Structure formats: C-alpha cells, structure tokens
Amino acid sequence: MSTVTPDPTHAPGHAPDHGHGHAAHDPTVPVTFGLLAEFGTGDAMAHAIEKAVAAGYTHLDGYSPYPVGEAADALRFPKSEMGPIMFIGGITGACAGFLMQYWANTFGYTLNIGGRPYFSWPSFVPITFEMMVLTTALSGFFGLMALCGLPRYNHPLFNSKAFDRATRDRFFVCIEATDPKFDLAATRAFLNDLHPLSVEEVMD
C-alpha cells in the first residue's frame, strides 16, 4: 500500500491548479491529493478541524479509529441523512408487504380460512411489520454504503504509510487539494501551526 511520501519542495506534476486539471494531466504523473496531518488524540484532531474550518477550508475530513463526534460537528455535519433514508425505506417496505398480502390473498389466490373475509387485515400485521424492519435495515446498510462511496479500495489516502494508523492509534486531518483555499506551502504552514505529530503530502 505504501508508495510515495515525496519531499514537497520538488514534488513533480502538480501545477498551482491543485488537482483541478485532472483531465489535462498525464495520468502516470502523481498529483497531490492533499495534506495529511497526524494527531495523537481525538480532541486534538477535532480542534484542528475546528481551526481549519474557521480559516476557511472547506474540503477536508478527519479520520479516527473510533467515532469522534466533535470532529463531525467541527466539519459542520451535525446531522446525518440516514434517519430519513431508513424511515422512507421502512415505510416503503411496510406498504409493499401489506399490499403484497392484500393482493395475494384477496385477488391472487383466494382461500376460505374458517369463513374469514379474504381481506382479513389484522392477520397481515405481523408480516407487514417484519417487512418494515427488513427494508429499514437494508436501506440503512445500502444507503450508508452509497453515501460514503463504499466499497472503495483505491482511495489516495491509502498511499500514505502513516495512514495505516488511522485504524489504530492516530487521528488524522486531511485538507484536500481540491479546496479552493489550498496552497501547498501555505496549507502546510497552517497545519504545522496546529502542532501535529507530522504533516505529509499525499499523492493521488
């Protein structure tokens, strides 16, 4: 997984357009994905994000081995979209489940069970409920995958050797080159001011 940790002073292939010119550049020449700052605690990471957002950076993210809610708050992502997605998924499943039973036992294949009406809705409640739970769970899982863009095995951050510790004991902040305010030297100086353990340029 480790490929490059080049010295930024003569890193090849990135013009001041900072990754915007993907269409034009030679794909064999690496471009900068962003600057990765390493921190020792979740609080330091969240604090750094807070500072970076205050300084006007917009394309950045924090990475940690366990959830640090303050980091997401600092990124101005106070509430995720998953609630409505799962709610809609569940309602859809419940309706589909109910209508399926209604159609199958009222029109599709009618059976007289103990003289009950064909449309005996109370006996359709358990399966309606089970279908709701099933679709809520599945829409949650697949919705999460879709929104997070997972599975994705080729993320540029995996080019950084240090980033292996993002699932272990280190907390990272990555300011991406697509950020309008991104400038390799200035952003590096900015990150260095936040007292990280290290700052590294990650190549795409």
Add this chain to the structure above:
Amino acid sequence: MATAEHPPARSDLPLEPEMHPLVKSVYDGKPHDLVSVGDAIGEVVLKGEHPRGWWIGFLAGFFMLQVLALAVCWLFYLGVGIWGINVPVAWGFAIVNFVWWIGIGHAGTLISAILLLMHQRWRTSINRFSEAMTIFAVMCAGLFPLLHMGRPWFFYWLYPFPNVAGVYPQFRSPLTWDVFAVTTYFTVSLVFWYLGLVPDLAALRDQARKKWQQIAYGLLSLGWRGSAIHWRRYEKVYLILGGISTPLVLSVHTVVSFDFAVSIVPLWHATIFPPFFVAGAIYSGFAMVVLIAIPVRKWYKLEDFFTDHHLDIMGKVMLATGFLVTYGYFSEAWMAWYGHTLYEWGTTIERMFGPYGWSYWCLIGFNCVFPLTFLWSKKMRVSPFWMSLICISVLIGMWFERYVIVITLAREYIPGAWGHYAPTFWDYATMVGSLGLFLFLFFLFLRYLPMISITEVRELLPKKQGGGGGHSIMENAP
C-alpha cells in the same frame, strides 16, 4: 422506601471505565491503550496460534457436523419417516429444536440492541460474539423446518413469487408469519453484525502482516477509512438498527409462540405464550453466551475484557428471566385449574403425571429449582464453575420446556385420538448434528474474526489512555 436500600441509579455509575470494572486497565503491567486493545483482540486472529481448547471444540464440532451430514443424507433418501413423528405428534424434535435454537439466538440481539439503547456499557465486550452466536443459532434453527418439510428443495414455495399455477401462500397462518419473521431476523442480525465488524476488519487490515490477511480483511472491510463524516452516518445507522432490532427480537419469538397459541390445543391456546416465550428465549440465550464465554476468555486470556463483573450481571439477568418463565409455568397450571375447563385441567394432569410426566419434572428441576436456587448468590454468579453448571442446567431445562409443550399433542382432547411419541436414533443424530454445526461455525468465527469489538473497547477506554472516555458507540449519532 428507604433510599439506602436502593442500588445506585445508572446515572450514578462513574463514567470513566477504569473506575468500574468493565475494561481492566492494566495490560502486561502497563495501562491499556489503543494499541494494546488492538493487539490483545486482533492478534488472536492475526497470529493464528490457537490453544488446545480451540482444537478440541473445533474438532468436536466438526465430528458432530459429519453426524448431521449422515442424518440429512439418510433423511433425503428415505424421508421424514425415519424420525419418530406421526399423528398425533407430527412435529416432534423438529419443532422442539427449532424453538430451542431460535430462543438461544435471541440473547445476541438482546445484548447488541436492547442493551445498546439502554446505554449498558458492559455489553461492549460480549456483543460481538453474542451476535455471532445469534446468526449461527438461527442457522441451526432454520435447518429444522427445512428438513421437516419432506421436500426441502421446494422451500421457496413458502415465499410469494409469481408462478404459472397462480398459487400464493396463505398469509393468515402463523407458520407463514414465522417464515418472514425468521428470514428477517436472520438478515437483520447479519447486517447488524457485519456493520459492527467493518471498522474492526479495517483495523485488522492495517494491523495484518501476512499478505493473504491484508487482502482478505481489506476486501471485507469495504475500504473503510474512518472518516468523521462516515462515522457520523455509521453511528446513526447502528443506532436505528438497534432501535428496530429491539421490537424485532420481541416479535420473532412472539410469532414463534403464535405457531402454538393460535391453535386450539389445550394449554397452547393461551395469551401468556408470547411474553413467556420471549423470557425463556433470553434465559436460554444468556445461558449459552455465558457457557461459551467462560472457556473462551480463559483460552485467549481475555479476562481483561470479559470480567467477573460481566458474569455477575448476566447471572442477574438470568435470575430475572428465570423467574419470569417460572411464573409462566405457574400461570399455565393456575389458569387450567381456575378456568374449570375439563380439557385444560386434564391435559395439565397428563402433563405432570402422565407417561411424559418425567419430562415436566425435568423441566422444573433444570429450569427453576437448580438455577434459581444458586443464582441468588453472588459467589455463585462470579464462579466460572458454578455458572457453567447453572447454564448447562438452564439449556437442558429450556429444551425440556419445548419438549413438554410439543408432547402435549400426544394426549389432548379425545382419549381415542391419544397416541405415543418416541424420538428415534435419527432424531437424536440430527439434534447432535445441529449442535455440531453451531460449534463448527462458532469456532471458525473465533479463528477468523475479532471476537470482541476493538472499536467499541477503544471508545470505552479513558481519555488519558487514548480512548473516547467511556463514550459508547452511537452516543454522538444525531
């Protein structure tokens, strides 16, 4: 109402886990930190050195699995006639074992979902393998109705699908509800379990040194990189899954109990069945979790995470659910007597003193008398030896409970329709075989996946040791 007698409320418990014995803070003489947690749990899987106990358990499971294969082959060749089932007892061991296994599965969801919603932090070290246990137990449970069908290759007829015959399932039947309940339960448990595993698999991917491990865990971890945005979504999904699994787990055993309660068989047609079944499910499920956890934590030296405190709490839950099922037995007999129904009372007498009376007294002895005598004592609850004995007793007792219920069919209304039921060798072989399937899968799980959630234990560590300061997963999931 003297306040001094009351235990401290949950909110009074200290937040920092070092102050209450959830994660022992010392590891090799040093305090636990993020790395040592990953090493203690992850290296079990990555190093692949397994204690003798693992081999004994795995080989025992593997051997019993072969028994299952034989029993199933013979069943497919000759049909369900090789079992002892006949009219009037047409269900026999198949339904006994189905209900027993699915009940055992319920503890996993209870621990992972209900205790999550209740902010019970002690669940952290046992939720992963309880969830694994749920999945494997539901697989064993699902086996029995499938085999009992006679033509298991037509199992998909249970689901509605467009077909030229224009035939659809009868959705007023609890048996059809059961199909949907168990399938949903299995799928949702799998999603819940896998979602919990994803960050841990990513941790293993980055911790692994062997190429095949990096590739395998890398693929399974879906490229998880721990982004703050992803975590926020992840926690929300996890929380909602916990929220919907809670009614789900209650609904599943309720539907299972409807299989009986919706009939008109005396002693089955009772409103107490759903809660009584759910309590029994949790009772036997906790027994299975404790019974597995006691040797496993010893073999893998994970006493830091699965502490005596856990045994104590789980013993208390078993005590409570044990009394709930005991109340159920009392209520059944009381309602039969007080209801002045000839058949209810007659069936009760047959159940207690008829030809299968011994199984009723086994149930009372194994399920009520023995465990509920000893679970009162804290000394017993924290003693691995006594807890193992109590758990084995509960598992046997809960099996007999289902046996007693099913065997009611042998003597119900008209004496002329009474019959006799005796399991055959193949009934026992299938039952032992399902135990083999369970052990086989469970020991493979111990070998290849982290049995304790690395991520959640890290969150639980105090802040000065690098952790999240006792934050449990989902507490920051708006």
